[in-house]
Amino acid sequence: MTRHNRILLSCVYWAFVAYVFVPLILMVLMGFKDSKFIGFPIRSYTTDWYTGVLQDTETLTAFGYSVAIAVLSTVISVLVGTWIAVLLEGRKFWGRAVILGMTILPALIPGIISAIAFRIYARLLGIETGMGAIVWSHAVHNVPFVVLVVMARLSTLPKSQIEAARDLGADPLIAFLRITFPYLVPAIMGASIFCLLLSFDDFVRSFFLGGYEPTLPVLIFAKLKSGMSPEINAIATVALVLTAVIGVWAERFTRRMNKD
Amino acid sequence: MTFPASAREERGATAARDRTFWGKLSGWAPYGAALRVATASPRRQFLILAICPVIWVLTQHLGPMVQMLRVSLTDAYPVAPGTPQHFTIEHYLAFFHDPLFWQPFFRTLSFAGVFTFCTLVLTYPVAYFLARHVRPKNRMLLLLLLLIPFWVGEIVRTYAIMILLGNTGAVNLVLKWIGLIDRPIPFMYTSFSMGVGIVYLTALYMLLPLYSALEKLPASLNEAAADLGAGAWTRFRRVTLPLTLEGISSGCTLVFLISTGFYATPVLLGGPSTTVFAETIAGFFHVAGDQWPTGAAFAIIMFLAALLVTAAFQKLMSSLRKGDSK
Incomplete structure (x- = not known):
């Protein structure tokens, strides 16, 4: 009976693996199709779509734009998120629960509502739609993830190390910079990469806060609305490979850092 | 275990003579002065730590939602300069009127x-x-x-x-x-x-x-x-x-x-x-x-x-x- 279950469940697992992988594999394959028409079967293959995309300034600009936004917003999220985490972790004070709740809030608001709220707020603050507005919205949206990851790591910091540093004459700031911060580095690295990917993949905030220049997901969306073509597959595949490789590398990296 | 404050200061003075970056930093007079002001009392130290996160969370996390709520209750947005703004719930009522x-x-x-x-x-x-x-x-x-x-x-x-x-x-x-x-x-x-x-x-x-x-x-x-x-x-x-x-x-x-x-x-x-x-x-x-x-x-x-x-x-x-x- 148990063996039966086991076999059945492993079939379900592999079916699920197929469900998450097959659509992506098919999409990658379609980018090599030697025809403008999207659809199966694929009779002959070509790499023309890729060479075309790598020479297309529109795509390359969008790609660079997305990367710049991801990096800038991540720097802000990590700075602010780490600061909030240091304030909240292991400290009891009046209003802590409220601040924690508000910190998590951006992660819980459904995408479209968050995008609209940022759009309205950007006007209040006088931020023009475009790169600045996108960076700002991504930064705010990603702060909760940094806070959660850094708080988890901070809770495992041995308090005796800080006490030892203080006893040896370090002031609070130096104790933080030389003991706490190095201890947090793995968490901060992990959170940064998570933020980079979230920002790079984000569509809805970039779409509502963007100016005339599209980010990569917005560009793919715009192209899709005017019709499917293997060119889009080539662009999407480049984005896919990049994000998947960074994601897997980050996963391994943080795992190894946490083990040390 | 903590040492008495006098022992701490004495060690701090030793550290100040260090040639390392951190030693130089803690020996640097403006830094020491700023630190003394900042850490004069635990209360002040906490306030300095808390002020930025609290402002950020209030203005950036809560702010957009509050502003959205405010805009949803006004008759027109953005307002033309000089025209008065009225509060209204007509936008909420509009939701129920139209399938x-x-x-x-x-x-x-x-x-x-x-x-x-x-x-x-x-x-x-x-x-x-x-x-x-x-x-x-x-x-x-x-x-x-x-x-x-x-x-x-x-x-x-x-x-x-x-x-x-x-x-x-x-x-x-x-x-x-x-x-x-x-x-x-x-x-x-x-x-x-x-x-x-x-x-x-x-x-x-x-x-x-x-x-x-x-x-x-x-x-x-x-x-x-x-x-x-x-x-x-x-x-x-x-x-x-x-x-x-x-x-x-x-x-x-x-x-x-x-x-x-x-x-x-x-x-x-x-x-x-x-x-x-x-x-x-x-x-x-x-x-x-x-x-x-x-x-x-x-x-x-x-x-x-x-x-x-x-x-x-x-x-x-x-x-x-x-x-x-x-």
Whole structure:
């Protein structure tokens, strides 16, 4: 009976693996199709779509734009998120629960509502739609993830190390910079990469806060609305490979850092 | 153990003579002065630590929602200079007047509910298999395998589903091959294609809470139940399921909230008969700014409704949990 279950469940697992992988594999394959028409079967293959995309300034600009936004917003999220985490972790004070709740809030608001709220707020603050507005919205949206990851790591910091540093004459700031911060580095690295990917993949905030220049997901969306073509597959595949490789590398990296 | 303050200062003076960067920094007079001012009392030290995060959270996290609420209650936004602004609830009332507004709203809520349930049914056996039937050594590997596709963005994965389900897509090709159909089934631009896409995008958010709930469950409980004569189905229903309700509850909450917020996926995978509320809301922001208050009001309605549904669901789940422990 148990063996039966086991076999059945492993079939379900592999079916699920197929469900998450097959659509992506098919999409990658379609980018090599030697025809403008999207659809199966694929009779002959070509790499023309890729060479075309790598020479297309529109795509390359969008790609660079997305990367710049991801990096800038991540720097802000990590700075602010780490600061909030240091304030909240292991400290009891009046209003802590409220601040924690508000910190998590951006992660819980459904995408479209968050995008609209940022759009309205950007006007209040006088931020023009475009790169600045996108960076700002991504930064705010990603702060909760940094806070959660850094708080988890901070809770495992041995308090005796800080006490030892203080006893040896370090002031609070130096104790933080030389003991706490190095201890947090793995968490901060992990959170940064998570933020980079979230920002790079984000569509809805970039779409509502963007100016005339599209980010990569917005560009793919715009192209899709005017019709499917293997060119889009080539662009999407480049984005896919990049994000998947960074994601897997980050996963391994943080795992190894946490083990040390 | 702490040394008396005088001992600390003495050591501080030794450190100041250090040639290292840190030694130079703590010996540098302006730094010392600033530090003395900042750490004059624990209260002041705390205030300096707390002020920036509190301001950020209030203005950046809460601010957009508060401003959206304010705009939703004004008669026109942005206001022309010189004209007075009036508070009104007409934008909220507009929602109930037109079926064009509330139909997508209820569609969104019911779709999100159905998709959440589908995600739960689909991922529970997967999480169960990973947590209970795989050796701990291989567990991480098999879990990581599932995480890879989830690093890929929303738009790219939506497009992948378009290719899978299109009239000349892979599913139709296979069905034709086996001889089940002559003409392609029009999967695309229906609630079905939208469901496949949204379940695809949210499955991970269900899988991870379920997995961690199942992993915490000691195997001995199941063995004890088996010793007492419970069959496989009874064991699942009376032991495993009640003890993973917490994971189910948090997974469903997360997936429900995320599902209500999708915009691009319904636009690309859905059709005219599956317009969701996100598209309705977005419509008010594509055109001239004078419709912003209505859009803001609708966004507030949507957010409150989603929160209400998840709160009610969590209440239900916690009462189920309590009822079971009795």
